[in-house]
Amino acid sequence: MEQLSLFDADHNNHQKNQSKEYFPGAGGSREIVPLAQRMRPESVDEIAGQQHLLGPGKLLRRLIETDQISSMIFWGPPGVGKTTIASVIAETTHSNFVNFSAVTSGIKEIKEVMAEAEASRRRGVRTVLFVDEIHRFNKAQQDAFLPYVERGSITLIGATTENPSFEINAALLSRCKVFVLKALTADEIMKLLKRALTSPKGLGHLVIDIDDELLYAIATFANGDARTALGTLEMAVMNGEMTLEKTIVTKEIVEQVTSRKSLLYDKGGEEHYNIISALHKSMRNSDPDAAVYWLARMLEAGEEPLYVARRVIRFASEDVGLADPQALPLAVAAYQACHYIGMPECTVNLTQAVIYMAMAPKSNACEVAYMEAAKDAQESMAEPVPLHIRNAPTKLMEDLDYGKGYEYAHNYEEKMTKMKCLPESLDGKEYYRPYGLGREKEFRTRLEEIKEFKKA
Numbered sequence: 001m002e003q004l005s006l007f008d009a010d011h012n013n014h015q016k017n018q019s020k021e022y023f024p025g026a027g028g029s030r031e032i033v034p035l036a037q038r039m040r041p042e043s044v045d046e047i048a049g050q051q052h053l054l055g056p057g058k059l060l061r062r063l064i065e066t067d068q069i070s071s072m073i074f075w076g077p078p079g080v081g082k083t084t085i086a087s088v089i090a091e092t093t094h095s096n097f098v099n100f101s102a103v104t105s106g107i108k109e110i111k112e113v114m115a116e117a118e119a120s121r122r123r124g125v126r127t128v129l130f131v132d133e134i135h136r137f138n139k140a141q142q143d144a145f146l147p148y149v150e151r152g153s154i155t156l157i158g159a160t161t162e163n164p165s166f167e168i169n170a171a172l173l174s175r176c177k178v179f180v181l182k183a184l185t186a187d188e189i190m191k192l193l194k195r196a197l198t199s200p201k202g203l204g205h206l207v208i209d210i211d212d213e214l215l216y217a218i219a220t221f222a223n224g225d226a227r228t229a230l231g232t233l234e235m236a237v238m239n240g241e242m243t244l245e246k247t248i249v250t251k252e253i254v255e256q257v258t259s260r261k262s263l264l265y266d267k268g269g270e271e272h273y274n275i276i277s278a279l280h281k282s283m284r285n286s287d288p289d290a291a292v293y294w295l296a297r298m299l300e301a302g303e304e305p306l307y308v309a310r311r312v313i314r315f316a317s318e319d320v321g322l323a324d325p326q327a328l329p330l331a332v333a334a335y336q337a338c339h340y341i342g343m344p345e346c347t348v349n350l351t352q353a354v355i356y357m358a359m360a361p362k363s364n365a366c367e368v369a370y371m372e373a374a375k376d377a378q379e380s381m382a383e384p385v386p387l388h389i390r391n392a393p394t395k396l397m398e399d400l401d402y403g404k405g406y407e408y409a410h411n412y413e414e415k416m417t418k419m420k421c422l423p424e425s426l427d428g429k430e431y432y433r434p435y436g437l438g439r440e441k442e443f444r445t446r447l448e449e450i451k452e453f454k455k456a
Helices: 009-018 059-065 082-092 107-122 139-151 186-198 212-221 226-238 251-257 270-284 288-300 305-323 327-341 347-359 365-379 395-399 440-455
Strands: 072-075 096-101 127-132 155-160 177-180
Touching (some): 059 082, 072 082, 082 096, 082 155, 107 127, 107 139, 139 155, 186 212, 212 226, 212 251, 226 251, 270 288, 270 305, 270 347, 288 347, 305 347, 305 440
Parallel strands (some): 072 155, 072 177, 127 155
């Protein structure tokens, strides 16, 4: 594979040699290459996460393995593998591969690379151009790529943390396939950290004593960013307590390198469920102070804010319900806020939602109604829908009495009728029984009026 570069061959050789240098003392080198760089995957199978794109049979994996790379944009948060996937493509493609940065390059550099790519095209050689942080290019700079992409002189691969719909020219974007990369889960980062501890490229030349719970604390602290996780692990090891036999990484060291107290708990274990239970029950018991405390315990330990937001949405209907109909839209708004702005800014959005839920009047009438209806739906005979409330879109259905006897509520002064809508075996069954707190007091009065009308 031929490598095109704006730099001389000596520089390229130095970079290749440097990638094999580890900590001082490993092989005698005095140069330090960051752990994240040393652990950069060299094959698709080594890439952490992104199984929706790189799993067996997935599109991006097939494109890489068959060397059928087309112009594409990698969109995702920092540290999730955009540059890593590009480097794997560089190792596997039989095209010229040019690594280009939007931070340090301008129109002049673009034209130089395009001239080399055009010359290669005439020789029958493809050029794959990787542009990191492509959103940093202005419209004129992005437009400079367009004719070369259209002629096939280059296959463009752009990486961006910003929404391509807003940051990439429409003409250029229409010629690229957008692949959305996801933040790594704590479990995926955990596997990456363990591999770094044993790999000869990473820290395998050292004997390191670090508990899994501390590794998990680093994984959750990284918030989906593999580069941050590896950098944090490297810092923790460099500051570990050294003995003749090993390097010991303690809880105190992890707390120092993460610049915050490590609230250690297994996101899939008992303590995780204990704390979310404490949050839920504090809100149910109308205790805003306790609710905010348990919220903080979860978020500061690295819990995914969208997980908490989903639980608050559930609470809004399960424990508040129609006692305060505004609880549900507020909970959904909090979820959207978490999605839009992320941590740590969204902590105040979740706090607002949690306090609101704790202070709201409570009613579980909606949940009770559904649970009782679900029990009947599962256990009672599955009776057919009464004919008078069936739809009759065809003549045959009309002839079979579908819709016969239906009473259209809007044709009546009271906007309701005495028509029965439950199956015959459940006639008179009551599921929704409002308790009379908050707005449900109004609903209970209204429901009593409805029942009186239908009995009369």
